Amino acid sequence: MASATRTFTRALRTSARPAFSAAPRVAFRQGGRRFYSSEAPSKTSSSVGIWAAAGGALVAGGAYWFYQNGSSSATPKVFTPKFEDYQAVYNEIASRLEENDSWDDGSYGPVLLRLAWHASGTYDKETGTGGSNGATMRFAPESDHGANAGLKAARDFLEPVKAKFPWITYSDLWILGGVCAIQEMLGPQIPYRPGRQDKDVAGCTPDGRLPDGSRGHDHLRDIFYRMGFNDQEIVALAGAHALGRCHPDRSGFSGPWTFSPTVLTNDYYKLLLEEKWQWKKWNGPKQYEDKKTKSLMMLPADMALVQDKKFKEWVQKYAADNDLFFKDFSAVIVKLFELGVPFPEGTERWVFKTLQ
Ligand code: HEM
Numbered sequence: 502m503a504s505a506t507r508t509f510t511r512a513l514r515t516s517a518r519p520a521f522s523a524a525p526r527v528a529f530r531q532g533g534r535r536f537y538s539s540e541a542p543s544k545t546s547s548s549v550g551i552w553a554a555a556g557g558a559l560v561a562g563g564a565y566w567f568y569q570n571g572s573s574s575a576t577p578k579v580f581t582p583k584f585e586d587y588q589a590v591y592n593e594i595a596s597r598l599e600e601n602d603s604w605d606d607g608s609y610g611p612v613l614l615r616l617a618w619h620a621s622g623t624y625d626k627e628t629g630t631g632g633s634n635g636a637t638m639r640f641a642p643e644s645d646h647g648a649n650a651g652l653k654a655a656r657d658f659l660e661p662v663k664a665k666f667p668w669i670t671y672s673d674l675w676i677l678g679g680v681c682a683i684q685e686m687l688g689p690q691i692p693y694r695p696g697r698q699d700k701d702v703a704g705c706t707p708d709g710r711l712p713d714g715s716r717g718h719d720h721l722r723d724i725f726y727r728m729g730f731n732d733q734e735i736v737a738l739a740g741a742h743a744l745g746r747c748h749p750d751r752s753g754f755s756g757p758w759t760f761s762p763t764v765l766t767n768d769y770y771k772l773l774l775e776e777k778w779q780w781k782k783w784n785g786p787k788q789y790e791d792k793k794t795k796s797l798m799m800l801p802a803d804m805a806l807v808q809d810k811k812f813k814e815w816v817q818k819y820a821a822d823n824d825l826f827f828k829d830f831s832a833v834i835v836k837l838f839e840l841g842v843p844f845p846e847g848t849e850r851w852v853f854k855t856l857q
Pocket residue numbers: 605611612614615618651712713714715721738739741742744745746747748749751752753754800802
């Protein structure tokens with residue numbers, strides 16, 4: 502996000518929000534762009550061809566074999582990416598978010614976060630299947646599951662990043678995309694650790710593991726308890742709906758939840774409690790609209806958070822305290838993004854610097 506955009510969006514946090522905060526178009530900062538990605542890079546960028554030649558065999562523990570000069574008879578080298586290498590990938594994603602500002606409300610951030618969540622939210626604690634380790638949404642049938650409609654845009658957005666940093670797995674890249682999206686949309690710091698490995702089509706999970714927006718509290722508990730979350734964590738996770746919007750050509754639902762869909766705040770909870778919500782009269786699936794402006798929406802699944810007494814207690818806490826929301830959101834997102842991932846012992850978590 503450009504600094505002008507950051508200033509603008511930060512200001513929005515403390516002021517009334519009469520209109521959508523679609524990020525203003527920022528000039529592509531060709532001259533002023535920093536080349537984070539070409540520092541570790543000299544090593545990394547020259548390894549692009551090397552990777553293609555070597556096939557990029559992965560070694561457990563985050564080290565990667567490659568052959569210099571594209572010759573398999575040469576001595577294989579081991580490249581062990583470090584913090585700086587992942588920061589370079591982060592910077593590349595953040596720069597691309599800033600440059601590609603004509604998507605939706607001005608940012609690919611929300612759809613990147615949704616990709617990371619849908620990659621992770623297939624986890625089943627009983628069988629240990631699903632989760633972000635695998636990036637199996639690259640393949641049909643998982644890519645065709647109804648809940649994943651529209652996420653090709655996010656996968657495509659990250660493709661040039663993968664091409665530039667071929668040593669990173671899709672699984673780690675998609676999650677790093679989610680981390681970057683949250684931080685660049687002015688959310689809390691999200692500690693990250695790498696170590697996910699891609700699986701083939703056999704790792705695809707069955708349809709039906711992700712929540713259905715048209716259903717209520719029992720369904721939410723079924724879905725999120727299966728992943729290992731409790732009621733507080735369900736409500737904290739749902740705060741992500743401060744971001745982005747529903748699209749008639751994807752989920753069938755329509756509209757944003759908040760007036761600032763590219764800035765993470767606790768507005769989702771405030772609006773749930775403070776606005777009057779009524780059924781929207783339209784030909785689409787049943788959803789709510791705010792009575793006052795008719796420009797915001799809530800899914801039946803969102804309204805379940807204020808209809809259920811236990812959920813509502815947490816909605817009230819997060820509506821009253823943005824710091825508490827940020828703290829709990831960060832913790833629960835880290836848990837979500839790490840479900841079922843067999844990290845090598847001792848893998849530390851890193852916090853990436855945001856693009857200034
Ligand atoms: C509580 C159960 C949930 C339900 C029923 C649900 C359902 C939906 C639906 C129907 C959409 C609209 C998709 C579209 O039409 O493009 C959506 C969008 C979105 N969801 Fe959720 N979701 C849930 C939980 C979550 C969680 C846990 C996260 C992240 C932590 C999340 C993040 C998002 C984001 C960022 C978008 C906007 C995407 C965009 O603008 O393209 N959701 N969700």
